[in-house]
Amino acid sequence: MLTAIANTEQVDQAGAIRRLRRIRSSKNETRVDMKEKAAANDNWIALIEKVRDAKDRAAFAALFQHFAPRVKAFLMKSGAVESLAEECTQDVMATLWTKAHLFDPSRASASTWVFTIARNKKIDALRKMRRPEPEDLTWGPTDEPDAADVMSLRQESAKLSAAIAKLPEKQRELIERAYFGDLSHSEIAEVTGLPLGTIKSRIRLALERLRHAMG
Amino acid sequence: MNDCATLWGNDMSDVKHHLTDALLMSYGAGTLREGYGLVVATHVSLCDDCRARLESFEAIGGSLMDDVNSIELSEDALDATMALIDAAPAFQTRKIEADRVLPGPVQDYVGGDLKDVRWRAVGGGVRQAVLKTKDETKVRLFSIPGGTAMPNHGHRGLELTLVLQGAFRDEEDRFGLGDVEVATEHTHHTPVAEEGEDCICLAVTDAPLRFKGLIPRIAQPFLGI
Numbered sequence: 001m002l003t004a005i006a007n008t009e010q011v012d013q014a015g016a017i018r019r020l021r022r023i024r025s026s027k028n029e030t031r032v033d034m035k036e037k038a039a040a041n042d043n044w045i046a047l048i049e050k051v052r053d054a055k056d057r058a059a060f061a062a063l064f065q066h067f068a069p070r071v072k073a074f075l076m077k078s079g080a081v082e083s084l085a086e087e088c089t090q091d092v093m094a095t096l097w098t099k100a101h102l103f104d105p106s107r108a109s110a111s112t113w114v115f116t117i118a119r120n121k122k123i124d125a126l127r128k129m130r131r132p133e134p135e136d137l138t139w140g141p142t143d144e145p146d147a148a149d150v151m152s153l154r155q156e157s158a159k160l161s162a163a164i165a166k167l168p169e170k171q172r173e174l175i176e177r178a179y180f181g182d183l184s185h186s187e188i189a190e191v192t193g194l195p196l197g198t199i200k201s202r203i204r205l206a207l208e209r210l211r212h213a214m215g
Numbered sequence: 216m217n218d219c220a221t222l223w224g225n226d227m228s229d230v231k232h233h234l235t236d237a238l239l240m241s242y243g244a245g246t247l248r249e250g251y252g253l254v255v256a257t258h259v260s261l262c263d264d265c266r267a268r269l270e271s272f273e274a275i276g277g278s279l280m281d282d283v284n285s286i287e288l289s290e291d292a293l294d295a296t297m298a299l300i301d302a303a304p305a306f307q308t309r310k311i312e313a314d315r316v317l318p319g320p321v322q323d324y325v326g327g328d329l330k331d332v333r334w335r336a337v338g339g340g341v342r343q344a345v346l347k348t349k350d351e352t353k354v355r356l357f358s359i360p361g362g363t364a365m366p367n368h369g370h371r372g373l374e375l376t377l378v379l380q381g382a383f384r385d386e387e388d389r390f391g392l393g394d395v396e397v398a399t400e401h402t403h404h405t406p407v408a409e410e411g412e413d414c415i416c417l418a419v420t421d422a423p424l425r426f427k428g429l430i431p432r433i434a435q436p437f438l439g440i
Binding site (some may be wrong): 021040057060061065068069070072073074076077082085086089090091093094095098099101107108109111112113114115116118119120122123126129130131132133134135136137154156157160161164165169172176178179180181183184185186188189194197198200201203204207208211 | 237240241243244245247248249251252253255256257259260263264266267268269270271272273274275276277278279280281282283284285286287288291292293295296297299300303306308309318320321323331335348349350373399400
């Protein structure tokens with residue numbers, strides 16, 4: 001009897017170890033994934049800077065190859081027919097070129113910045129309403145974003161991506177509906193479980209430094 | 216206040232009433248209706264906290280777009296885009312007057328600053344100006360003399376009121392520069408402008424206001440409120 005209990009405990013223990021290993025390995029995968037995402041973001045930032053500083057067409061072509069198909073998919077998911085999505089994607093990518101000097105990697109990842117351009121295009125082309133825009137906080141001619149801010153934002157963005165990837169299917173679906181278009185603002189419930197607090201405080205810090213530089 | 220206090224959008228530590236997550240998220244997602252979007256854009260121009268919150272909601276969009284199943288473009292898309300770039304006019308920064316009362320987003324709708332607003336008297340010294348939107352949201356600027364009460368009213372939909380100058384109080388709270396009041400159909404209130412300079416507010420509804428008194432109700436269709 002005692003042995004039986006002991007055995008069960010052993011079995012349980014073995015199970016627990018297996019479960020722990022599984023959790024650890026999935027954590028490792030997430031970590032690898034996060035590292036890859038952060039490294040990819042560094043690459044996109046460098047390419048955007050080349051477009052901004054040197055009007056580098058090869059750098060732009062690389063950005064185009066990565067982002068344009070995603071922008072097109074986003075626009076089609078939001079309700080654009082293919083021909084319109086194609087046309088709008090070209091506009092979005094052209095805007096990336098003309099507004100490259102406004103990109104601030106201490107406040108947005110490259111993907112997030114491209115997303116905001118695509119979102120604006122979606123409003124202009126699909127919703128045909130006026131689009132009220134906040135005042136820009138632009139860099140002065142000599143200011144560069146703080147390297148530590150860029151670094152922490154890249155980590156927080158990667159964490160956020162990992163958290164979204166791990167959401168239960170239903171919650172993920174809800175967030176997709178909110179962003180791809182058919183949830184009204186009153187239907188949007190609180191977004192729980194996403195590490196938005198930390199990313200917000202990083203951006204807040206970057207804004208403070210920017211204000212300080214402008215003052 | 217820090218040394219940037221003369222700039223708009225400074226560290227407005229005085230802002231007490233902020234935007235809700237739902238409003239920021241739908242603005243970030245690009246699904247918020249125009250009038251409410253104007254309140255969000257204006258508040259964000261005045262409040263770094265909400266700007267940071269908005270940018271974190273935009274980060275969700277960036278993540279989602281990163282993981283979307285991509286759809287290839289036509290073969291000549293890159294060339295066509297390069298042609299667009301070559302033909303594009305030089306980028307122009309938005310011009311916003313110095314020493315202004317109205318933040319940039321509101322100026323875009325007015326076509327100038329406070330002095331350019333085309334007011335209409337609506338009685339009791341209160342003035343209003345309707346700012347045109349392309350959807351069914353209704354946007355107005357109100358100018359309420361210090362110490363004056365607005366007619367007691369309720370709402371059928373969502374009403375957002377953002378203070379651009381001066382302050383007002385209702386039964387519950389005080390709203391100063393940059394503050395947003397979020398009122399729903401359950402809110403029935405009588406806002407009173409604080410003594411001092413005129414209180415200038417941006418107010419957005421998606422349905423006509425519901426006034427309690429008979430006279431405002433008769434006047435309502437004529438006043439367009």
